[in-house]
Amino acid sequence: MKESLLHFLWRFQKFSKSRLETVEGQSLEILFPGNPNSMEGPDFLEAKIYLDKLYWTGAVELHVNASDWFRHGHQKNSSYNNVILHVVWDFDSDVCYPNGNPIPTLNLSHYVSLSALENYQKNFAKQPKFIACEDQIKTFSKARWLGYQERLFVERMEVRVSVIQQLLKEFKNDWEAVLFVLLSKGFGLNVNGQAFYSMARSIPFKRVLQLRSDPLNLEALFMGQSGLLNQPSKGSYHLDLQSRYHYIKRKFKLVSPSDVKVHFARLRPANFPTLRLAQLAQIYSKSSALFEEVTSMNSPQDCYKLFEVEAGGYWTTHYNFDVSSKSQPKKLTRRFFDLLLINTLIPVRFAYAKYCANSGVEKLFEWAETVPAEKNRILNGFKSLEVPQINAIGCQSILHLYKNYCRLRRCLSCQIGFELMKTE
Numbered sequence: 195m196k197e198s199l200l201h202f203l204w205r206f207q208k209f210s211k212s213r214l215e216t217v218e219g220q221s222l223e224i225l226f227p228g229n230p231n232s233m234e235g236p237d238f239l240e241a242k243i244y245l246d247k248l249y250w251t252g253a254v255e256l257h258v259n260a261s262d263w264f265r266h267g268h269q270k271n272s273s274y275n276n277v278i279l280h281v282v283w284d285f286d287s288d289v290c291y292p293n294g295n296p297i298p299t300l301n302l303s304h305y306v307s308l309s310a311l312e313n314y315q316k317n318f319a320k321q322p323k324f325i326a327c328e329d330q331i332k333t334f335s336k337a338r339w340l341g342y343q344e345r346l347f348v349e350r351m352e353v354r355v356s357v358i359q360q361l362l363k364e365f366k367n368d369w370e371a372v373l374f375v376l377l378s379k380g381f382g383l384n385v386n387g388q389a390f391y392s393m394a395r396s397i398p399f400k401r402v403l404q405l406r407s408d409p410l411n412l413e414a415l416f417m418g419q420s421g422l423l424n425q426p427s428k429g430s431y432h433l434d435l436q437s438r439y440h441y442i443k444r445k446f447k448l449v450s451p452s453d454v455k456v457h458f459a460r461l462r463p464a465n466f467p468t469l470r471l472a473q474l475a476q477i478y479s480k481s482s483a484l485f486e487e488v489t490s491m492n493s494p495q496d497c498y499k500l501f502e503v504e505a506g507g508y509w510t511t512h513y514n515f516d517v518s519s520k521s522q523p524k525k526l527t528r529r530f531f532d533l534l535l536i537n538t539l540i541p542v543r544f545a546y547a548k549y550c551a552n553s554g555v556e557k558l559f560e561w562a563e564t565v566p567a568e569k570n571r572i573l574n575g576f577k578s579l580e581v582p583q584i585n586a587i588g589c590q591s592i593l594h595l596y597k598n599y600c601r602l603r604r605c606l607s608c609q610i611g612f613e614l615m616k617t618e
Contacts, residue, residue: 195283200256200302201237202606204281205230209305216298217285220246228254235273243279245298252278260299261287324575325600330614331579339582342609346591347562353594354541355548371399373485373542374478378416380538381470385461389454390471393420396451402478405442409506412475414438421454422468428516431508463513464524472505473526488539489546494564497539501531532565536586562587572596 203209204227214222222245228238236253243250253276257263260282268274269292280289280299289297325331358372365371375394382390396419405411417423418439427433442448456467463469480503481487491497505524513519540558547555565586567573573583576592583589595608605611 198606250278252276254279256281259284263289343591347587350594351544355545358545370485380534386467389456392451392454406479409475409479416471432515466513476503536565
């Protein structure tokens with residue numbers, strides 16, 4: 195028995211309610227199971243029951259084993275003193291209020307039918323090829339999917355907003371500095387995102403502003419703090435950046451982050467860290483108030499103009515130091531900008547809209563709808579199950595669903611899982 199299934203059975207009352215009794219022998223009638231509580235404290239609040247025909251209202255706590263009450267330390271937490279019913283699957287221990295009186299306990303396993311457990315076993319407990327409900331998911335209509343995807347997209351944005359809020363506390367409400375850190379992470383993509391994030395956090399943003407008049411100084415700063423200038427000199431350009439970086443590091447007393455390790459493997463040359471950092475340097479050389487400009491733009495097309503840059507002249511014939519390539523301007527592509535838009539710029543604007551009392555949140559949905567659908571292994575897996583992916587909202591919501599629900603087997607916290615269990 196999983197606690198998530200126990201929650202589902204209680205919330206939707208999937209058990210026989212005739213002749214219910216507590217383990218103490220009290221007659222029990224459930225008027226209302228309570229409202230699920232996502233905050234600290236008992237699992238359900240404002241429940242309404244009759245115990246021996248006496249009306250009670252209060253909290254309900256659920257555990258697989260009654261003894262989990264003590265394992266979770268509830269006997270030390272006054273928030274649980276108003277629990278009117280303890281619902282368990284296995285009654286293996288008495289549980290009492292602080293005054294020594296037993297807490298009324300329902301042993302739910304005595305009232306759940308075998309068919310309800312078999313339904314869960316069939317839909318969710320077996321080992322899937324991809325996701326647990328892969329055999330039943332096609333019954334979820336396209337219209338319901340689109341509605342659910344909007345909710346998931348907002349949930350994903352809320353998760354990112356919480357990260358941004360933490361950064362704002364750290365950087366004393368400096369939105370420009372927060373954007374710099376998050377944009378740097380975005381430029382690193384999945385492979386180098388964390389390394390670029392650490393690099394950006396190691397640089398006081400005021401140093402970026404002080405050095406922005408010369409993009410080569412910013413390039414030296416970003417690459418130096420990323421460890422890309424630690425190797426022996428690889429040609430005159432590399433040597434020039436090393437010289438600039440050593441001067442900048444001494445002048446501003448910078449500390450190189452110890453956890454930065456950039457990677458070239460498994461990357462296309464256009465995504466090499468050298469090239470991405472050179473492009474990032476050009477963006478901040480171009481604008482001294484990027485956050486202000488990003489949040490003032492009325493459309494993604496206008497915003498894209500801020501990111502129409504190309505790496506400096508050296509990179510026209512290079513992807514890495516001292517390794518020549520065919521001459522080609524290394525511009526920031528629209529496809530890469532779309533990734534920055536959906537993963538960085540829209541979340542930042544979403545957080546700022548909430549900071550300004552939700553002004554303009556609706557417009558961000560319109561922005562996200564302009565971003566084409568992505569392609570990757572996870573999205574392809576859902577596509578094979580006929581799950582609609584019309585634009586970035588659909589893709590982002592599905593990625594959020596997979597990471598936070600499917601992969602963790604939180605099926606009964608997912609709307610689809612609920613629907614599948616409720617209809618059988």
